[in-house]
Amino acid sequence: MTDRSVVKVRIARRGPLVGRLRVPGDKSVSHRALILAGLAHGTSTITGLSAGLDVHHTRQIMAAMGVRIDEADDTRADQPVGTLTVLGGELHEPREVLDVGNSGTGARLLAGVCAAQPFLSVIAGDESIAARPMDRVAEPLRQMGAHIDGRDGGRYTPLVIRGGSLRGIDYTPPVASAQVKSAVLLAGLGADGPTVVREPVTTRRHTEEMLAEHGGEVTVQPDGSGGSVITLIPGSVSPGDFAVPGDPSQAAFWICAAAAIPGSDVTVENLYLSPERSGFLEVLLRMGADLMVDRAAGVVRVQGAELAGVVVEGAELPDLIDEVPALSIAGALAISGALEFRGAGELRTKESDRIETVAAMLSALGATVSTGADSLAVQAGTLSPGFVESHHDHRIAMAAAVATCGLAGDGHVTISGWDAVATSYPSFLDDLDTLSAPR
Ligand code: S3P
Numbered sequence: 001m002t003d004r005s006v007v008k009v010r011i012a013r014r015g016p017l018v019g020r021l022r023v024p025g026d027k028s029v030s031h032r033a034l035i036l037a038g039l040a041h042g043t044s045t046i047t048g049l050s051a052g053l054d055v056h057h058t059r060q061i062m063a064a065m066g067v068r069i070d071e072a073d074d075t076r077a078d079q080p081v082g083t084l085t086v087l088g089g090e091l092h093e094p095r096e097v098l099d100v101g102n103s104g105t106g107a108r109l110l111a112g113v114c115a116a117q118p119f120l121s122v123i124a125g126d127e128s129i130a131a132r133p134m135d136r137v138a139e140p141l142r143q144m145g146a147h148i149d150g151r152d153g154g155r156y157t158p159l160v161i162r163g164g165s166l167r168g169i170d171y172t173p174p175v176a177s178a179q180v181k182s183a184v185l186l187a188g189l190g191a192d193g194p195t196v197v198r199e200p201v202t203t204r205r206h207t208e209e210m211l212a213e214h215g216g217e218v219t220v221q222p223d224g225s226g227g228s229v230i231t232l233i234p235g236s237v238s239p240g241d242f243a244v245p246g247d248p249s250q251a252a253f254w255i256c257a258a259a260a261i262p263g264s265d266v267t268v269e270n271l272y273l274s275p276e277r278s279g280f281l282e283v284l285l286r287m288g289a290d291l292m293v294d295r296a297a298g299v300v301r302v303q304g305a306e307l308a309g310v311v312v313e314g315a316e317l318p319d320l321i322d323e324v325p326a327l328s329i330a331g332a333l334a335i336s337g338a339l340e341f342r343g344a345g346e347l348r349t350k351e352s353d354r355i356e357t358v359a360a361m362l363s364a365l366g367a368t369v370s371t372g373a374d375s376l377a378v379q380a381g382t383l384s385p386g387f388v389e390s391h392h393d394h395r396i397a398m399a400a401a402v403a404t405c406g407l408a409g410d411g412h413v414t415i416s417g418w419d420a421v422a423t424s425y426p427s428f429l430d431d432l433d434t435l436s437a438p439r
Contacts, residue, residue: 008417011401016261017261017402018436019434021268021435030052035186036211040240043087044242046086048080053101054100057101062088064094071083098121100124101125102126102423103125104132111123113186115183116146116187119164144184148161168188168234171184185197185218194232198230205228249395253399253402255280256284256326258303259287260330265304267300275319283327309380312341313343317341317346325361326399329383332369332383332403333403340376340377345373351420352392359376362378367381387413394424402432
C-alpha cells in the first residue's frame with residue numbers, strides 16, 4: 001500500500017485572496033446524480049459532475065452494477081463539455097467488492113441502494129472508511145428487512161448486504177445525518193409501502209429534492225419545530241438531465257479565509273445555496289464578515305474585514321458540519337474573541353476526528369485552540385508558518401493551504417498527506433494560484 005503521508009506540498013506565504021471563480025461540482029449532488037440516473041430506466045445526462053475521487057468511486061460502483069456511463073459526444077453544440085450519459089435501469093449483482101474509497105457518503109447512500117436489490121453486495125473502502133460508523137445505516141436498513149452484516153456486527157465496513165423484499169418504515173434517525181436519511185429513502189424506493197423519515201433537525205435535502213425532480217413521489221413537511229417529515233412512496237425514478245451546481249463546501253475555503261484577510265475580495269459563482277448548505281455564511285455574518293449573498297443567483301462576494309469569534313451550536317451544526325475546518329481559519333485570523341463549536345461530537349465521525357485534527361492543524365500554525373469531548377474553541381490571533389499533517393482528511397489539508405494567504409510571518413506551510421485533496425477538489429492548487437500570489 002502507498003504510504004500516503006509522504007505526499008507533501010510546501011506552500012509559500014501568499015497575499016490576500018482576490019478574484020472571481022466557479023468552484024467544481026458539488027460532491028453531495030454528484031453522488032446522488034450518479035445513483036438516481038443509474039436507477040432510472042433510460043438515458044440521463046449529467047453535467048458538472050465533481051472530478052473528485054469520492055465521486056469517481058460511486059461512478060465505478062454504479063458501473064459495476066450494470067449501469068452504462070459514458071462521456072457524451074463533446075462535438076454536440078447543445079451539451080456542455082464534460083457531459084456524461086448514463087443508461088440506467090435494473091441493477092445486477094456486482095462480481096467485485098464495491099470500493100467507496102474515502103467516501104462516507106458513497107458508503108452510506110450505496111448501502112441504501114444495495115439494500116433494495118435482490119442480490120449480494122459488499123461495500124468497503126480505505127482505512128478512514130473502516131473507522132467510520134456504519135451502524136447508523138445498517139440499523140434502519142435491517143428494520144426494513146435487509147440482511148446486513150459486517151465487521152463488529154455491521155458497525156464497520158466491510159458491509160455485506162443481502163437486499164430485496166423491503167418494507168417501508170417510519171424512522172427517526174438518532175443523529176442528524178443526511179446520509180442516513182438518504183440511505184433510508186433510497187432503500188424505500190424499492191419497499192412495499194411508504195417510508196417516512198422524521199428529522200428533528202433538517203439536514204441537506206438533496207435526496208428528496210432530486211427524487212422529486214426526477215419522478216419520485218416524495219413529500220416534505222415541516223414538523224413545526226425546525227425539523228422535517230419526509231414521506232416517500234415506493235416507485236421508480238425517471239431519466240432526465242442532472243445539472244450539478246458548484247460545491248459550497250469547496251467555496252467555503254476561499255470565502256472563510258477571504259472574510260478574515262484584509263485586502264481580500266473574492267466572488268464565487270455557480271453555488272446552490274440552500275439553508276442546509278450555507279450555515280457557514282450565517283456564522284461569518286455573525287462574526288462581522290463583509291458578505292454579499294445572492295442566493296437565487298448562487299453568488300457570494302466577500303471582502304476582508306475584522307472578525308470576532310462567536311458561538312456555534314445546536315441545530316446550526318448540521319448546516320455547516322463540513323465547513324468547520326474552513327471556518328476555523330476565519331476564527332484563528334479574527335481580531336477578537338473565540339470561535340466556539342459546542343455540541344459538535346459529529347465532527348469526530350468525519351474523514352478524520354475533526355475536533356482533534358482541526359485543533360492539531362491550527363496549533364501547528366501557532367493558533368491557540370482548546371478541545372472538549374464535543375467542542376472546539378479557536379482563539380482569535382495570528383497564524384504562522386508550520387508543518388501540518390492532513391490525517392488523510394482533504395478538508396484539513398485545504399484549510400491549512402488557504403491559511404498561507406493570512407500568515408503573519410514569512411515562510412511556508414508544509415502539508416503532509418496532501419493527496420487526500422484529490423477525493424474532493426483535485427484542482428484546489430490551481431484555484432489557489434488564480435486567487436492569490438506568493439509574496
Ligand atoms: C453528506 C452529508 C453530511 C456531510 C457529508 C456529505 C451528504 O454527512 O458531512 O460530507 O452528501 O449527504 P452526515 O449527513 O452524515 O452528517
